[in-house]
Amino acid sequence: MPKIRYWQLLFLLTALVIILNVVVVIYSLARVSQTQDAVQQARQIMMTIRATYSAIQDVEISERDYLLWNNEDAQQIYRDSVAKVVEGVQRIRTSQYDGHTFAKLVGFESLLMRRLHVSSLDELSFPYAGTPSSLETWSIPENAALLQEIRSTILDIEQSYGVLLSSRNGELEASERNISIAVSLVTTLGVLGIALMYRALKRSLARQQRWETELLQQKQALEDMVASRTAALQFSNRELERSNRELEDFAFIASHDLQEPLRKILAFGDRLKARSGDALGENVDYLNRMQSAAARMSMLIQDLLEFSRVTAKPKEFEQVSLNAVLAGVLEDLEESINASKTSIRADPLPDIQADSTQMRQLLLNLISNAIKFVSVEKTPEVRITANTKLLSVPATLSDQEFLELHVIDNGIGFDSKYTERIFTPFQRLHSRSEYTGTGIGLALCRRIVERHSGELIASSKVGHGTDFTVILPVRHESPDVDTASESLPPGTLLQESNQHAS
Amino acid sequence: MDNKTTPEKLLHDLRNQLNNIFLNAELAKLELATESSQTVSREDLDASLACINLILEASNRCSEIVDKLADAPVPDTAVMSQLKPSLEK
Numbered sequence: 001m002p003k004i005r006y007w008q009l010l011f012l013l014t015a016l017v018i019i020l021n022v023v024v025v026i027y028s029l030a031r032v033s034q035t036q037d038a039v040q041q042a043r044q045i046m047m048t049i050r051a052t053y054s055a056i057q058d059v060e061i062s063e064r065d066y067l068l069w070n071n072e073d074a075q076q077i078y079r080d081s082v083a084k085v086v087e088g089v090q091r092i093r094t095s096q097y098d099g100h101t102f103a104k105l106v107g108f109e110s111l112l113m114r115r116l117h118v119s120s121l122d123e124l125s126f127p128y129a130g131t132p133s134s135l136e137t138w139s140i141p142e143n144a145a146l147l148q149e150i151r152s153t154i155l156d157i158e159q160s161y162g163v164l165l166s167s168r169n170g171e172l173e174a175s176e177r178n179i180s181i182a183v184s185l186v187t188t189l190g191v192l193g194i195a196l197m198y199r200a201l202k203r204s205l206a207r208q209q210r211w212e213t214e215l216l217q218q219k220q221a222l223e224d225m226v227a228s229r230t231a232a233l234q235f236s237n238r239e240l241e242r243s244n245r246e247l248e249d250f251a252f253i254a255s256h257d258l259q260e261p262l263r264k265i266l267a268f269g270d271r272l273k274a275r276s277g278d279a280l281g282e283n284v285d286y287l288n289r290m291q292s293a294a295a296r297m298s299m300l301i302q303d304l305l306e307f308s309r310v311t312a313k314p315k316e317f318e319q320v321s322l323n324a325v326l327a328g329v330l331e332d333l334e335e336s337i338n339a340s341k342t343s344i345r346a347d348p349l350p351d352i353q354a355d356s357t358q359m360r361q362l363l364l365n366l367i368s369n370a371i372k373f374v375s376v377e378k379t380p381e382v383r384i385t386a387n388t389k390l391l392s393v394p395a396t397l398s399d400q401e402f403l404e405l406h407v408i409d410n411g412i413g414f415d416s417k418y419t420e421r422i423f424t425p426f427q428r429l430h431s432r433s434e435y436t437g438t439g440i441g442l443a444l445c446r447r448i449v450e451r452h453s454g455e456l457i458a459s460s461k462v463g464h465g466t467d468f469t470v471i472l473p474v475r476h477e478s479p480d481v482d483t484a485s486e487s488l489p490p491g492t493l494l495q496e497s498n499q500h501a502s
Numbered sequence: 503m504d505n506k507t508t509p510e511k512l513l514h515d516l517r518n519q520l521n522n523i524f525l526n527a528e529l530a531k532l533e534l535a536t537e538s539s540q541t542v543s544r545e546d547l548d549a550s551l552a553c554i555n556l557i558l559e560a561s562n563r564c565s566e567i568v569d570k571l572a573d574a575p576v577p578d579t580a581v582m583s584q585l586k587p588s589l590e591k
Contacts, residue, residue, distance in 0.1 A: 247509075250509060250571065253567075253571065254512070254516075254567075254571055257567045257570075258516075258564055258567050258568075261560035261561070261563040261564045261567070262560070262564065264556065264557070264560040265523060265557050265560045265561060265564075268553040268554075268556045268557045268560070269553075269557060271553055272530070272550055272553040272554060272557070275546055275549055275550050275553070276534060276542060276546060276547075276550040279534065279541050279542040279546070279550075280530065280533055280534065283529070283530070283533045283537075286526040286527075286529045286530040286533065287526065287530055289522060289526045290522065290523050290526035290527055290530070290557070292522075293518075293519040293520070293522035293523045293526070294519070294523055296515075296519050297515075297516055297519040297520070297523075297564070300512060300515055300516060300519075301516075304512055425511070425512075426511040426512055426515060427511065438515075439511075
């Protein structure tokens, strides 16, 4: 059982015991009160009975005094005594008594009535105007016997009340004992509870203090981590900027310094070819090869320059009609398309916010790539599909509309292990004799897509063609600002897109 | 397939092309100097050899620039992708 459950159970049990004891105390107190009232009542009844007996004795004496000595004062004593008897009987009647003594009290009242020679004590109204009985009706033995009977009844009643009082005293003691036990228990439990509560409070405070310390430590660690990550990010950004700058400088120097001697080589090569081409005969190939090498050098430098300029001197994003861009690209590639007899099918493309020049370059490179690496066994086909979808961008914690563009060909394809290498500048999977080019086209494409906060991914299989997937945001929050996806690991958007599709 | 970084690969490619230029220019020069001397006028031959010399001179200049670029601390574009800003660890 968990510790918290154990404490809860203990608390409940203690509360239950305390409540039970309080109930016992309340009940016992009520009983004590009742018993005390009953005892008091019994004592009062006993006193009233004795007083009544005393009054009836006075009645006896006043009657004798009047009858024997014709004492007129005895009449007044007689009337006062009768009045006391009646008052005593009425007090007894109004008192509460139990069933056990009821019959005896009724018997006592009946004896009194007999003694006073009336059928009901209610007949004796106040002020009592009666006189003692005449000598003719007065009988000493009878009266003495009646007195004796009354005394016996009183003794009987006293005995009964004695037993009753003894029983009530026992109840009183029991109740007092219960109260003592309950109060002791409640007090003990209370003290114990306070001690436990104090201990629990102390422990809770200590635990809370420990948690607060841990929380502070964790907060500090988190802040340190954030600071460290921020520093690392800033360092990465600086390194990236520096690397971009260096690449641009490198490309600029290479371009600027090499272009002039290369132009000289090409120009003098042309002149040489014109002047001595015939004289060289079939060895004019030396000049052709020299010219090709110079042209290729020039192309390499131009490509590098172009590659470095993607992020170095970008144009602001604007609303671009990809349909118009594609139409222009297909027009430019018309000759190549016709020569390779490539069939091109394209879905309608949406308008997006982008750099129009770079979009043109992107589509040109991807489509010319598809046309270039055709399989001799198949009729070349290029399919361009597009759709827009909402994708979740983790860095912004929001959904953003993206364009998913596919350029699919049925060309020679490549081994999937080269999926990333094809995007490395100047890296080629085939020799120049097989396929022309500098090996920068796809690297340039990826750089363009990344500059647009998108992703470019290739999937291919040897002999089965290639599918280039371009994912680009349809809108940018601010023009030419690299948005959140810039900070995403490669493949995040594609993964998101695939999840979305499934 | 090699593991050279972008500038290294570029310099390598440039050197290859330069070697091609040197080789073919020298071969053309030799051809002109030996085989074509009988069929080409002296004036044309001198002009052609002057052109080849200028080409070789320009190639030397290119070679010097490529060497200079190779000696300079060049940016590594392979590393650039790793420097992409990211909070992922």
